[in-house]
Amino acid sequence: MSLSTAETVYLAIGLIDFIGAFISIGISLHLAYTKMDVMLNHLKNCPAVMIRAPFRNGGPWGNMFLLGAIMGVMTTPRLYLRDGGACAEDLKNFPADLKRKLIILQWTGWGLLLVMFGLAAVAELELV
Template sequence: MSQYTADTIFLCIAIIDFGGIFICIGIGLYLAYAKMEMMLSHLKNCPAIMIRVFLIYTGPWGRLYVLGLIMGLMVIPGGFLRDGGASAEDLKNFPASLKYKLAFLLKTIWGLLVVMCGGAAYATFGRG
């Protein structure tokens, strides 16, 4: 495979990765603005979320931060349950379809981040 072909493949993967990240940010902003009140109403007994709820009034970054906390709570609840930051009853009553969407979004973001780090490693060390 020629260097030109490898660079073209690398460029296509990078463009798709950046596009995917922007799409995930857009989906996250949609969820943060359209579904935040409903998510917070289901997590009203979770101190880890409730002590940071004021951040939703600081703009899009604050809403994304709180959404990230909620996504982390949905994907890895064990740490929150162990230290008393979450309520098992609230997690059980959280809507399953929204829990799936949040978990899928978080795993997609992590996957795109891994691809981006792999692309950076290729750009730094892989070119011969």
């Protein structure tokens, strides 16, 4: 049984997306375990983050939950500043390189999820 060109492309995109998701999760866990102290110290006046800080002791899932909250604050600061969930001074003093990594990681995750949904839609419509 041989694959058509469309099926080969579909398979390649799926594998790249799946591997990208695992790499993204690995990078997230690395940041959660190595840089969490730095992030929490810089965001100690942000209620949206500090209310979730106890989850840090919840193992990998808790760390990922807390990292997700921090990435949300970094990616959409206006939303959190408007409702009082973030402190403008904390966001201004947050390390720029770490902020950039968190934002890139957030958008990469959304992009990979969008590709997965696209592949599922293509499979559901039987276009391949």
